[in-house]
Each structure stands twice: as structure tokens, then as C-alpha cells.
Amino acid sequence: MLAVRGLNAGYGRSQVLFDVDLELRAGEIVGLLGRNGMGKTTLVNAVMQLLPPWSGGVAFLGEPIAGRPAHEVARRGIALVPEGRQVFPNLSVREHLEAFTRPGPWTPDKLWDLFPRLAERRGHRGDQLSGGEQQMLAMARALATNPRLLILDEASEGLAPLVREEIWRVLGVLRDGGHSMLVIDKYVQRLVGLADRHVILEKGRVVWTGTSQALSADRALWTRYLGI
């Protein structure tokens, strides 16, 4: 579904990603791990073409997308739940979903069922929501586009424990529904329980890839690359 090959990217003259390879098959959930500043957000932005890659390939559903406009990448079926959520302060919860809805199984009614808390707050504006509710809204907005691939940058970080659990519950529902996802989160334990495979970035390079089972079994990796 997604194939990143030899990707190099950065900001100005400073290179952040070095020769990154990453694959994600249809129906697969891949965790993207690494300490702060190792290049995870840069990688998802380069995949989305929000940050044009310097060189290397990005293919989605067999078609090259590197160098294409970001809105075209979204239209082809990749949706990003960005770090910091980026909900619109002046739009209501309902308006967020209406503005992004595209045909497919995720109708607003299904999304209200998936996020009961948002359903209760459907008339509230983006700036009236708690951080956790904003994260739910960012997820619902992404799902409303009925993407083929959902990318979550910091799925549950910085949220109160109960809300965090709610986010992981929803991610479990999405997994059970066969959604393809690339998930960044520092709760490695939860990510290991959710994802099929993982990719660890260290200073912009892929230093390890493997299954959840392999990552669980090798705590030295956690210490060395994740600081846990």
C-alpha cells in the first residue's frame, strides 16, 4: 500500500531523513518509534508531501506520489491526524465533519457512534473542546474522508489517562475493522499491543524494523533507541 524507498528530506540545508525505507501492506498497522527529534514527524510530512522530499521514492497503491501536491495525496486516500491536532477554532464539531466527509463507510452517524463524546459536543466550536476532544475530532475528521491509509502523529500523547484510553479503544476498533494505519506514539506498550510491525528511527535513519513480538522480546532495543 505504501512504499518509501531511499527517502532523503530536511529543512533548508539541514538534512533530517537519511535513506529511509518503510513499507506498509494493506490492512497492516505499523508503529513508527524513536525518541524526540529523531525524524518521525518529518517522515510522515514527507510521505504526505507537506514537506517535499529531496530525493527517493514514495509510492501509494503502486503509484508514485513524491513531488505531487499534498491535496492530491489526501485525495488519493492518505489522511493525517497531525501532531497538535490543528482543529479549526471557529468551526463546530459537526461542521468539521461536514466539511471533510467523502463517500464511504465512515458517515457522520457512524463517527458519532465511534466517538460518543464528540456526539455530545457536536454543536461546540473547536476552541471550546478539551485537548482530548480535539484529538478525537482530528481523528473523526480524518476518518470522515474515508481514507485508505490513516496516519496518526502522536496518537495519545499529552492527554489525560482516561481520554488516552478512549483513543486506544478507538484505535482497537479501527484495527478490528481492518484499517491500514501508521501510528506514532510514545506509549510503546500500547503500540506493541496494537500494531503488527514497527520501524524505529534514530537520527533520521531506520535502525530497526520488526514485528511486535520481536520488539516485545528485546528490551535492549527499548533502552537503546526509545530511552525506556
Ligand SMILES: Nc1ncnc2c1ncn2[C@@H]1O[C@H](COP(=O)(O)OP(=O)(O)OP(=O)(O)O)[C@@H](O)[C@H]1O
Ligand atoms: N520546521 C522545521 N525547521 C527546521 N528544523 C526542523 C523543523 N521541524 C523539525 N526540525 C528538526 O528536525 C529534526 C526531526 O524533528 P521531527 O519533528 O521530525 O522529530 P520527531 O521524531 O517527530 O520528534 P518529536 O517526537 O519531538 O515530535 C529535529 O532535529 C528538529 O529540530
